Amino acid sequence: MTNPIDRDALSELLKEPNAADAADVRHFALDLDSFDPSQKAEVAEWIRRQPVPVIGVGEDNRGFAECVDVQAENQDQLNQLVRAIEAQPKACAILVQVTRVTSELPTDSALIMESLGYGTLQGGEEFRDWLAGYREQNPAKSQAVVDDAVAVDRNESRLEIRLNSPANRNALSVSMRDGLTEAFKLVAMDRSIEEVHVWGEGPCFSAGGDLTEFGNMRDLAEAHRIRQARMPARYLAQQAHRYTFHLHGACVGAGIELPAFARHITATPDTWFQLPEIAMG
Incomplete structure (x- = not known):
């Protein structure tokens, strides 16, 4: 005790x-x-x-x-x-170190610090142990290819963005990440878009990162570079006042982290939130 x-x-x-x-x-x-x-x-x-x-x-x-x-x-x-x-002592230590610093930084700088902390953990033994256990319990399966992981529809000054991969619970895969980045960049560049509504198709808004893709990038410095170039939150945060996220079901990891940037959030009674990253090392 x-x-x-x-x-x-x-x-x-x-x-x-x-x-x-x-x-x-x-x-x-x-x-x-x-x-x-x-x-x-x-x-x-x-x-x-x-x-x-x-x-x-x-x-x-x-x-x-x-x-x-x-x-x-x-x-x-x-x-x-x-x-x-x-x-998970290392993951917990880096969590508090990053959180203390980012609370005092501008959003763009905080996102850089968060990415560096994330990359550090991905190179550690706690994450490697979790990943090995996950892969042992979840053998690799072929994933259904989704042509449009993100659907975008515009009606005059209103833009609707839908996470459109319900088969994998709208997990934030590379294709989902890139689709959201392009949609959020459009909002940042087009001032005639006055309101943006973001939804998730299927049983939940988003189950977070696509676990089938975890650990695939061996060059962690390159992974950090890609995150800085293709991070949806970077473009969302710039225009947060125009966004409303509509949540339902599971909102795990990135499934709540992205909505947290928005000015407005709605949620159905079945909505629940989870940040499981510490347990994953």
């Missing part, structure tokens, strides 16, 4: 420039209710220096929760978070 660090114990850790390295730990848990409001700036700066997740524990009525990476209100939530971190 993880015992959260109180204000007295933290006062000793504050003396160490890199407490995670000195203590050889994969995470820290802080007893938020033990701290004094006057310590907030000092604690926040200490957290930013740590290369591992910092969990806040407690109800925290002093505003410290906004400084930590994630908050646990009780011991059960803390134990669940610790198990996830211990299972």
Whole structure:
């Protein structure tokens, strides 16, 4: 069981420039209710220096929760978070490092940082282990070729974009990515398009990245270059105020990350969201 660090114990850790390295730990848990409001700036700066997740524990009525990476209100939530971190420590560490930095960056710069973090993880053993297990449990099958993974229809100043690959739950395949990029670029270039509505055909909006394509790119630097050239979010974010996403069913990974850029979102009662990337290493 993880015992959260109180204000007295933290006062000793504050003396160490890199407490995670000195203590050889994969995470820290802080007893938020033990701290004094006057310590907030000092604690926040200490957290930013740590290369591992910092969990806040407690109800925290002093505003410290906004400084930590994630908050646990009780011991059960803390134990669940610790198990996830211990299972994929490198993925969790890079997640919090990227998240802390990108929250202070312009969108374009944040997308570059996110891509670099993603590429780093794809070169790691945690992702390789997950990929090997996935391929063992899901032998390669021939995929149905979709001529128009993205359908675009215009009616005067209104543009409708439909994710049109229901057979694979509108997974973000290369063809889907490129189709969305072209559609979003059109919006960015054509000021006469006043409103854009994005839908998904079939039982769900999108099940996220196409797992059958994961791990196919061996040159991770080239993969990063392609993402920067063909990333749909880059063009969507530029004109977010014109977009409305209409969600239903599963919205997994990119299936919620893309809609999150839009000014407006609608969702049917059966809509659910999941970000499974940590479990995938």
